Structures are given as structure tokens and as C-alpha cells.
Amino acid sequence: MWLSLLLSLVVAWWLPLAAPEPASPSGATGGQLRRLWLQDHCHAGICTNVQIGRSDYVILSQAPIPNQLMLTFINSSIAKIPHLLFDTFPDLQMLRMENCSLETFEKPQFEGASNLMSLFLGLNRLKDIPKNIFLGADNLATLHLHGNQLKHLSNHSLHALKELKELSLADNIIEQLPLGLFGGMRKLMDLNLAGNRLAALPRGIFDKNLNVTRINLARNRFTAFESELLKLQPRLSLLDISGNIIQELTLNFSLLELAVAHSCDLRRLTVYGIVRELDLHNNSLRELPHIPQAVNVTSLDLSQNPLGNLQGNPLRRFTALLRLNLSTTNAHELPEGLLKKQTSLQMLDISGNSMYSLKITLFDSLKALQYFYFQQNNWNCDFLQLLMSSFVKRKDLSFMEDITAPELVDDYVDGIACWYESDKTSKKCDASSSDAALELSVVRNEIKAFTEVVEKKFIKVYRMLEEMKMKL
Template identity: 30%
Template sequence: MRARVRNQGVPLIMCMLLLLLVATAQCRNEDESDFSTETETETEYTTTLASVESSTQPNNDKQLVYIENLQKNCHLKRGTVRCSGFRFDDIEKVAFFSLPTQVRIAPDGATYELGDKQHLGTLIMENSTFINFPLHLFYELPLLSEVDMRDCGMQYVSWEGFLAANKLKILLLSGNAISELGESSFSYASELEFLFLSDNKLSSPHPDAFKGLQNLIHLDLSDNQLEELPERIFHDLAALHTLIISGNRLRFISNGLLTQNTRLQTVILQGNQLQQLGEYAFSSAPHLLHLDVSHNAPLEVLVLNLNVVNLRARNCSLTRVNLFGAVTNVDLSDNRVQELYFSTSELLEDLVLRNNSLGQLATLSRVPRLRHLDVGNNPQLGELPTDWQKPHLERLDLSNTGLQQLPQQLLEDMPNLRKLNVSNNKISDIDPHDFKRLSRLTHFYIHANNWNCFSLRMVMDVLILQHGITYTPDKVDDDFMGSYIKGIACMYRLPEREQLKSQSDTESSASVEYSQHSDRDATSDVEMLRREFKAVVQHLEQKFDSVFAQLSSLNAKMNSLEHMNSSLWNQLTITV
């Protein structure tokens, strides 16, 4: 705005100017409410209407405390305003933004203009306290797209605070003490896309608290005190992609809670007190990428009909899991799962069932896309399916599953296997030639088993050391009665096949001489023990021979030293 007046003296000009500024302040529009920090130059000077920084007046049951100057508490840099030191810790007082209009007058005294607009897109409040969300903020700073008021001690948020917030896209209110959300609390911020309300004290929000937020993409309600969610609380959030409700006290998720949120991609429900999930609670989201219901101790049964890429349900109390629909990666570790069913197991790529109570894996007979399977710490599992279809399997963990041997067919059907863990089992013998098809094997963990030293030495020499395969040695125990081969503990005893041959020979002869059956059984047992004892004695004799050879070598060196010493004394002459 620019105007020219007749030259009748500076006092007349100033009077007219002040009258004009008063009228302008009463009719202030959005374009005149930008915060300006322009400095005085040689050719112009600045006059403001702000004579005080704050004043008060009653507004219903609370007082309005006017903020008329930001220069003392705020710093402007590249469209971002950082403010600190505001203290509105009286619950009966509400901050009200009312910023002054700035005017510049040319040196000739005949021209004036209002201050230029500044494009302030971000407001950050640091080390400040606002018990109530401030009023009139978006009238004074209409271009704000991001407001960060985390850790401000805020307790109350109402719809009045968001009038004219039609440019706001990101609102951060985490780390406050907000306990209630009324009806349509954010409806005037219709363009809001990211809303962070984590780490507050929300317990029972109004069913229409988020009404009007059709553009909201991300909603974080984690670490509050939510016990129940109204059925329609998310129905207006048609664009919602991410919903985080972890760390609350929820006990139930109904089938109708998310029916209108068809664009959901991520739902985080971990760390609640969930007892039940509706079977169709997530079926309305056909493109769900992540669902996490971990750390819900009361949850014992998980029956879901859904399509999801990543499903995590760790550390619950699950005993039965039935999944209907397309599921790609599943983590059910640290539960008590006994019953497991996948309607489309052929789509599985990553499955973690570690630390459960599984007794069989019949449901996994058809897993052609499976790349990673971890069933470690299921000591009752025992035998594995022999008809697995797993041509793409790359990592297999069978540690602590009660295995006594590895089926040859199991190894033949895994040409892409890179990592195999059979530690903490009862395996004593493995034929390294059974691994001839595992040409890509790079890691083979065999520690903490019941190894026969004869078989272990062959596995080490023919398979592990020859191909540079990584393994983990056992922890050395000084009281262990056996031996260590390349760091793996073992005991010397007859190979399993020789024991079986001896038993079969005994059974044959028993069929011919039935009358001596008992004597021959006893004789075979004694013979087997005698041969095992002989094998141990032979091993000890080898060690004794080695020690004796070293002692003999040491004795020879000592004799040589003694002979040298004797010769030296014979040639030594002492003169007195």
C-alpha cells in the first residue's frame, strides 16, 4: 500500500498516519499478519503500534494473554521461526497471538507503505510452556505448514486454536499432557497430513475427534493411556497410511474399527494388553505392508483373514495361529505356538518360529518361495517333513530342536542353502558326502552336539575346512572327558553304522540258534562295550605315544647337554 500527501509538515502527516494504522489494525487481513524483522536503514525508518508485549482481558472463563511481539523470544531463519522462553503455565490463561503491523516511511515524509510479507512455513517452540493450545496463531501466521510444540506441558487442545489453519500439514504435539480430545478437534486443519500425539495422557477421545481430516496420512497415538477405541473414530481418515497405537492399554480390536481405512499400509499395536483381534479387523486394507501385534501378553489365539507383507506377533502367549490370506514374512518367535496353519503357505518367504512349543511342521510341506526358516528352540520338534518343497531356501535354523540326525533327502532339496544351524542337538554322525549339492553353503553351525570324534574329523576335513565354511567352536570345558577337534567337542566311540552292523549280525545268528538267543544278546552287548573301550584305549595310547616321544626327545637333549658339560670340565684347567 502506497500513498502521497501534501507537504503540510511532519506533525500532520504523523497524525494521519496513526489514524490510518488504527483502522488497518482493526481490519487486519491474512496478508498483513506476517512476522517482520526488518531493520532500520539510512533511507527509511520503522514505526510499530506495539507499545507493550502482552496484555490481558477476560474471555468467558479464561483470560486471553496477548502476544504482540515475537522479536524478543523468536529467531527467524530461512522461513523457520524458533521461539523459546514463553511461559503460559496458568490453566486459566490462554495465549492469543496479535502481532503488530509494520509501516515504513520514506525520508521525504511523503510516502509510506506496510511491511513486506514474510513466508514463514515452520514454527518451533522450544523450552516453552503452553497449558492451552494458543489462539489466533494461524490468523497471524497464515502460511504455517508445520508447527512443532512438543514437550510444552500442554493439557488442552480445542478446535478454536486451528481456525484459519488451512495450510497446516504437520503438527507435532508429542510429549505433552493432553488427556482429552473433543469433537472435531482438528477439523479446521483440513489439509493436515501428519499428526503426532504420542507420549500424552489420552484415555477416551471423542468418537469424532479426528473428523474432517480426510488428508491425514500419518497418525501416531503411541504411549498414551487408551483402553478402548470408539468404533468410528478413524472413519473420516480415508487417506490414512500409517497408524501407530503402541504402548497403550487396548484389550480388543473390533472388525469395524478400520473398515473405512482402505489405504492403510502400516499398523503398529505392540505393547498393549490385547486379548483378542477381530478376524476381519484388517481385511479392509488390501495393500497392508506392516502389522505388528508383538508384546501383548494376554493374546493366546491369533486368527486373521488379511493380506499383509510383514506380520510380527512376537512375545505374546500364542498357542494357536491360523492365517487366511496372502502373508509373505511372519515372525511368531517367543510364544507357545503348538498349532500353526497358513492357507497360502506357498507365498511365504520368511518365517521365524523360534522359541515355541512346536511338535511338527506338517503345514509347511509346500513352501516353494521360502528363503528363511528359523525353528530354533523348539525342543519337541524332533523330525522334519521329508517332502518339503523348498528350492529357494537360503537360511535354515534347526538349533535345539531335538535332532539326532539330518535326513539325506532334506539336504538334497536345498541347492541354494547358505547358512545351516544344527547346534544344540543330539547329532553324533554326519556323512559329509550328503552335502555335495550344497555348493553355496558358507556357514555351518555344529557346536553343542553329541559328536563322535571319528565322524567329526571327517566333517571338518572333507567339508568345513576344505571349503572355508564358517563355524562356531564350543566353549572349552576343562572337566570335559572327551576331545576337541578344531574347537568342537567330541567323544571317541564306534561309528553308528558299525554298531548297527554288529546288532544285525547278532540278530541273524540268533535266528539260527534260537536256544542261545539270550546268551548271544548279552555277548553282543559285551562285545560292543569291549570294542568301544578298545577304541578309547587306542586313542589314549596314541596320546601316550605322543607324550612318550616328546619325553624321549627331551631326554636326548638333556643327555647331549650333560655330555657337553662333562667335556667342558675335562678341558678346564684351574691355576692357583
């Protein structure tokens, strides 16, 4: 009797210590075992005002919620993906936790996530991707991790993602990539590495990604680029290396739909093989790129380059051009035969230059032209009226009006600013004379050139300061 009474007292004393704390409401502070009823926060796949702390252990629901294919969290503070999320939503195919303060992954994070196809975790605070963390997400096809704080990745960080087709690691602080990072992604098609701190890539890093069609390496720290890195990618259609400081560039692809290399301080470009579209704006080119098979180029953007007056007929091989942008290239004139071979041209932009007049016969071959942008030049009013009546209006071309202030011009022709001859009371004169018109043109071009140089130097200084900061 005494023994049983003693045992009863011990059990009565021990049970309050061993029993778990009662479940708290969803507003409880972190570190507690609490229930979170997502039914109260979610409607039609949109969840708002969900709060999950880093140390919270969350029970999402008493029973699985079937047939929920998508969850998007808005205006939520989530430091981690709840451990039982995919048990609660076994049919989930898309999960969006963007801008949710996500800080860490916890193993086994994706257990039971075999139906998950798309995962968007951009604009969070992730600093690391643990080894094999994606085990369980065997069918994941899209993964976005842009805008986090990722710096170092290992060969096993993205292990198990054999079905992945689209991957974004843009706008992190990644300095280098291990050779085997993408080795298991045989189906990878779209890779975005823009906005990191990459200065080089290991040779062979893409050798197993034979299906890649789009690669974005913009806004990194490359000073050179080797086409040899992508020699095994016959389906590559887009390469973006803009925003790097690459003064000389050679591209060699059998077929490339679009090459983007703007804002690189590029001074010389050679392209072998076939390229359809080239975006080269805001560089330091003083001559057209050397493209032996220029006959295949359909779009060429050379705006904001110091090309000046193009001599001879440098476009004679670009016979398939549909779009040509020569805006802000410091041009005073265009040679009469410049556009003779561009019979398929649909868009022509010569705005932002210092042109006074042109020979109307320059446009005789442009039978397919639909869009013509020629504002912000130094047009003579008499010539501009002729241009409008005999070409622009006659062909019913789309154009843009000028934004030049009225007090700075003599007149407007259909919204385009112009100036009269100097022997009349004018502010603008013949471009061939050393009068106010030419002086204004020269000063304006010098200001443009100076501004571009300052911008490029600022970018270099900013990057140097960033590197010094990292070393400190």
C-alpha cells in the same frame, strides 16, 4: 464548563483501570498478555528454550513471517499451541512439538492451518482431543500423538482429517475405540495403536479405510484377534499383534507381506492365504505353523520357541525361504533332509541350541546361503573343524563368534566354542552319552525354559495389577 471538567475527571480515573497491562518480555510469568519474538529463539526452523504457560496469551510477532515451512521446538516447555501460531507462520507445512509438556488444545486451534501437512505432538501430556479440534487443518497428512495420556476418544475427535494418511496413537492409555473414529479417513494408510489397553475392536471400525497398508496393534490386551476386521483391506501389507496374550491364532488374508506375532504365548498358528514374512519369536510353539500356501513364505522367525528336535521334514513346503531363524529352540539335532528344499535360503540361524554335531550333507542344498549363525551350541571340536573347512570357509559365509568364557570350553575354532571327547581330559563329550556334556545341555535348556515361563507370568501379573489399580 463544570460538566466538561467533571467528564474529564471521570475519564482520567477510568482509563488506568480499563487499559490493558503493558506487554511483558518473553520471560514473564503465565497469565499475562506478553509478546514472544520467535525470531530470537528460532534459526533455520529450529526453536529452542521457548516457554509458554497454560494461561499465557502470547503475541508471537508483529507481522506474519512468510516462507517458513518447518518449525521444530527443542528443549521447550509449551503447555499449549499458541492461538496465533498459524497467523504468524501462514506457510507452515510441518510442526514438531514433541516432549514439550503440551497439556491441552484450545478452539479454534488450527484456524489458518490449511498448509499444514505434518503434525508431531508425541511425548506430551494431552488427555483429551476435543470435538472438531482439527477444523482448519484440512490438508493434514501425518499426525503423531504417541506417548500422551489419551484415554477416551469420540467419533468426532479426529473429524475433518479427510487427507490423513499416517496416524499414531501409540503408547497412550486408550481402552476402547468408537466405531466411527476413522470413518472420515478414506486415505488412511498407516495406523499405529500399539501400547494401549485395547482388548477388542468394534466390528466395522476399518470398513471405510480401504487403503490401509500397515496396522500396529502390539502391546495391547487382546486375547483373540479376528481377521474379519480387515476383510476389506486388500492392500494391507503389515499386521503387528505382538505383545498380546493370544494362545491360538488364525490369520486369513488374500495377501500379507509381514505378520508380526512375537511374545504372545502363541501355541498354535494357522495362516490361510498368502503371507511373505512371519515373525513368531518368543512364543510357546511346539510345532511349525500350519500354512497351506507355505510355498510363498520368504522369511520365517521361530527363535525362542520350545520346538525341540524337528521330526521328519516339516519345512518341505517352505521352498521360497530366504531367511530361517531356528535360534534357541531347544534343538539337539537337525534331521538330515530338513533343508533339502531350501535352495534359495540366504540366512540360516541355529545358534543358542544344544547341537553336538550334524551331518555335513544337511547343507548340500544351500547353494545361495550367505549368512550362517551357529554359535552358542555344544559343538564337538573335530566336527566343528570339519564344518568350518568344508562348508563355512569354502562358501565364504558370514558368521558370529562365540561369547562363551574360555574357562568353560576346551577350545575355539575360528572363535566358536567347542569341546573334545570324554576319553581325553575333556569337559565336553559325545551328546549321545549321559556325560557332563549332556547334563550341561539339559540344565542350560531347563534354565532357559524356566526363565521364559517366569517372564511370561510376570507380564500377566503386571497387567492384572494395572487393571486392579485402574478399578481402584
